[in-house]
Amino acid sequence: xxxxxxxxxxxxxxLLGLFLIIGxxxxxxxxxxxxxxxxxxxxxxFLLLILGPQVINILPVPDDWFKYYSMIPGILIVPVVxxxxxxxxxGKTGGSTDAGFMKNVVPLMFIGLGVSMMQFGIGYxxxxxxxxxxxxxxxxxxxxxxxxxxxxxxxxxxxxxxKEMNLPYWETSQGVATTTxxxxxxxxxxxxxxxxxxxxxxxxxxxxxxxxxxxxAFKVGxxxxxKEQGSLGRETTMSSSIDTLAFHTALIFIACGAAYxxxxxxxxxxxxxxxxxxxWAYGMICMFILWGILxxxxxxxxxDGAVKSHISGAFTEFAxxxxxxxxxxxxxxxxxxxxxxxxxxxxxxTAAWLVLLSRHLLKGYWFEQMIGTLGMATGVFITGVxxxxxxxxxxxSPALASYSLSYTVTSVIYFAxxxxxxxxxxxxxxxxxxxxxxxxxxACLIGAVISSRIAFGRIMPxxxx
Numbered sequence: 105x106x107x108x109x110x111x112x113x114x115x116x117x118x119l120l121g122l123f124l125i126i127g128x129x130x131x132x133x134x135x136x137x138x139x140x141x142x143x144x145x146x147x148x149x150f151l152l153l154i155l156g157p158q159v160i161n162i163l164p165v166p167d168d169w170f171k172y173y174s175m176i177p178g179i180l181i182v183p184v185v186x187x188x189x190x191x192x193x194x195g196k197t198g199g200s201t202d203a204g205f206m207k208n209v210v211p212l213m214f215i216g217l218g219v220s221m222m223q224f225g226i227g228y229x230x231x232x233x234x235x236x237x238x239x240x241x242x243x244x245x246x247x248x249x250x251x252x253x254x255x256x257x258x259x260x261x262x263x264x265x266x267k268e269m270n271l272p273y274w275e276t277s278q279g280v281a282t283t284t285x286x287x288x289x290x291x292x293x294x295x296x297x298x299x300x301x302x303x304x305x306x307x308x309x310x311x312x313x314x315x316x317x318x319x320x321a322f323k324v325g326x327x328x329x330x331k332e333q334g335s336l337g338r339e340t341t342m343s344s345s346i347d348t349l350a351f352h353t354a355l356i357f358i359a360c361g362a363a364y365x366x367x368x369x370x371x372x373x374x375x376x377x378x379x380x381x382x383x384w385a386y387g388m389i390c391m392f393i394l395w396g397i398l399x400x401x402x403x404x405x406x407x408d409g410a411v412k413s414h415i416s417g418a419f420t421e422f423a424x425x426x427x428x429x430x431x432x433x434x435x436x437x438x439x440x441x442x443x444x445x446x447x448x449x450x451x452x453x454t455a456a457w458l459v460l461l462s463r464h465l466l467k468g469y470w471f472e473q474m475i476g477t478l479g480m481a482t483g484v485f486i487t488g489v490x491x492x493x494x495x496x497x498x499x500x501s502p503a504l505a506s507y508s509l510s511y512t513v514t515s516v517i518y519f520a521x522x523x524x525x526x527x528x529x530x531x532x533x534x535x536x537x538x539x540x541x542x543x544x545x546x547a548c549l550i551g552a553v554i555s556s557r558i559a560f561g562r563i564m565p566x567x568x569x
Contacts, residue, residue, distance in 0.1 A: 116169040120176075120425050123148035127425070131325050138323035140290045141490065145421045146256060149428025158433050174275050176426035177260025178267055180419045184257055185519055186359040186387030187416040189395050190352075191409035192512060207559035208473060211465045211552045213510040216477045218548030219457045220518055223249035223450055223481075224525050224541030230446035231534050238442060241273040242529040244280070246537075248446050249525075251284025252292075252454065253518060255484040257420040259285060259427050261519075265382045265526045276435040280443060282427045283436055287447045292482025295455055296475055296491040308463075308471045308566060309495050337410030352411050359394055363387035385523050388516075454481050461549070463565045465556035470566070472496050472503035480511055 127148025131137045137147060155163045156170055227248030231240055238244075243266065250262050263278030303309045327333045341351045363386035370378040398404050436443070458481065462474035472495055479488030488511070492503055521544070528537040 112166075112168070113172060116165075116172050117422070119152070119165060119169065120173070120422060120429070123152045123429070124421060124425055126151060128325060141293050141323075141487070142286070142290060143256070143421075143424065144325060145424040146286060146289075146428055149425040149431075152425070152429040153431055153433070156429065158431075170430050173426040174263075174278070174430035177257070177278065177423040178264030178274075179260075180423040180426075181257060181260035181264055182360050182363065182384045182387050183356045184416045184419050184423065185261060185384040186363060186391050187356045187412055188388055188515060188519065189391045190355060190359075191404075191407045191412050192395065192516075193404075193409070208466050208468070208506045209509045210555040211559065212462070212473055212477060212506055213513045214548045214552035214555060215458065215461045215465065216480065216510055216514045217517055218461075218545045218552065219454050219477075219481050220249055220253040220514065221521075221541050221545040221548060222453055222457060223252055225538050225545060226449055226453060226541075227446055228529070228534050228538035228541065230442050230449070231529075232538060234442040234445070235534075238439060240439075241271070241277065242534065243271075243273075243277055243526060244439065244442070245446065245534070246525055246529075247277065247281040247284045247443075248450050249541075250281040250522075251286075252288040252450055252482050253480070254281075254285070254522075255289070256282055256285040256424040256427060257484075258522075260423045261382075261384055261522065262526065263427075264384060265523065268382060269527070269530070271530075275430070276432055278427060279431040279433075279436045280439060282424075282431055283443060284447055286428075287443075288450075289483040289487060291447070291451050292479055292487060293491070295451060295482070296478050296487075297494070299455070299459070299478070300475060300491065300495050303471045303495070335410075336414050338408040340406045340408050340411070348408075348411060349415060352407065352415055355394065355407070356391075356412075356415065359387050359391040362390040362394075366390065382523050382526075385519070388519060451482075454478070461552060465552050467556075467560045469501045469503045472501050473506055476503060476507035477510070480507075480514075485511055 124145060125148075127144035127146070130147050130151075131142070131144045152163075154160060156165075157163075157167055158170075224246065227245035229245070230248070231245035234240070243262075246262065247259075250258050254261065259278050259281035262281050263274045266274035266277055300309070321327045321332070337348075339348050341348045346354075360383075363383050366386040366389075367379075367381070367383050370381070373379075395404075395407075398407065455478065458474050458478050462470050462477070466473055472492060475495060476488035476492040479485075479491045488507060489504070492507065496503060525537055525541070528540065
């Protein structure tokens with residue numbers, strides 16, 4: 105790569121940054137975006153898409169920039185996924201005062217993991233049902249769980265893996281995943297608010313009798329009062345030596361670099377299975393090892409989970425806006441009917457699975473824990489926190505702690521299995537991929553029932569008033 109190419113890349117990132125800020129301002133001013141909680145990166149990305157060469161073509165920028173944008177998600181998702189294990193502390197309870205809340209974590213983990221596996225089954229089942237009417241590529245259908253549980257950022261993981269497999273439709277699949285992610289986050293919020301209203305009217309919420317107003321800061325996207333603004337995290341290093349953000353970023357980049365070396369080594373040695381593993385999966389493995397070394401050396405105090413999350417969040421924002429801005433509209437539009445169908449079925453099954461199982465298998469604050477997991481299963485972690493804040497405004501229940509712990513375990517397992525689901529339709533069949541999703545979901549259901557019985561014995565669901 106020449107100096108001119110790097111300069112051109114930096115200029116293109118400048119345009120992404122501009123539209124990210126424009127998206128932030130639009131979100132803060134237009135109520136429809138506030139009510140649906142569409143992220144600024146999605147708003148800015150769609151605006152850039154509309155103004156770009158695919159739609160009205162009024163931006164005087166090179167077409168190559170949009171080629172960069174289509175590749176950015178696949179590159180940035182490597183440090184995003186690699187950062188997941190950094191700072192994990194499963195033994196911490198988050199300061200909950202409810203001694204029994206931990207008993208709900210394992211059943212909730214099985215419930216959340218089960219619904220994500222169910223989405224894999226549904227997505228590939230939609231592929232099978234519509235394959236006579238549409239010219240599908242092998243992986244069509246995986247975009248449902250990628251978009252719902254994974255979110256916009258994980259669309260880059262899919263594109264990256266398919267590109268590594270030298271499959272020409274990687275950009276189309278990435279675009280479909282971006283589309284399902286948009287459906288997921290908007291539909292999840294709407295379904296969540298409907299369920300909160302139902303629960304409040306029928307006495308299923310533990311903390312309130314009617315849904316609380318959503319804080320204004322959540323709607324507009326920022327606190328206007330500086331005293332109410334939160335902190336990015338602990339300053340674990342002194343800037344006289346190294347900036348804290350730079351230190352955390354360096355750890356993430358080390359894992360990424362090691363991951364690329366692992367991929368190169370496995371392919372050079374032509375090691376079966378290992379040569380087929382994606383770089384982002386190796387990134388997670390390398391980070392587990394790096395984080396384990398830091399803990400063994402008792403240097404874990406240098407890592408702050410909040411700082412790490414903000415760094416990966418920054419990468420995600422640019423991955424999302426890049427994916428949306430480069431969305432191949434014509435290719436995605438060709439699959440609009442099966443996309444809408446599998447998204448609608450995904451809504452129904454996800455909501456039904458979570459409500460029925462949480463109500464019967466969790467004890468204490470079942471609805472609050474369920475609504476957080478619903479946000480995760482249709483959007484991202486913060487979507488679950490948002491819905492939880494509506495029915496537990498002051499976060500007095502232990503639901504946030506149990507939801508956070510179960511989410512952490514679920515996300516690790518989800519990414520560990522993701523590569524298998526991506527390559528299975530090519531190496532085996534779409535039917536096998538669908539059955540595997542349903543099979544693991546069934547195993548999770550059994551795990552949820554058994555863990556609930558061990559923790560609580562036989563429990564009865566709370567009566568509906």
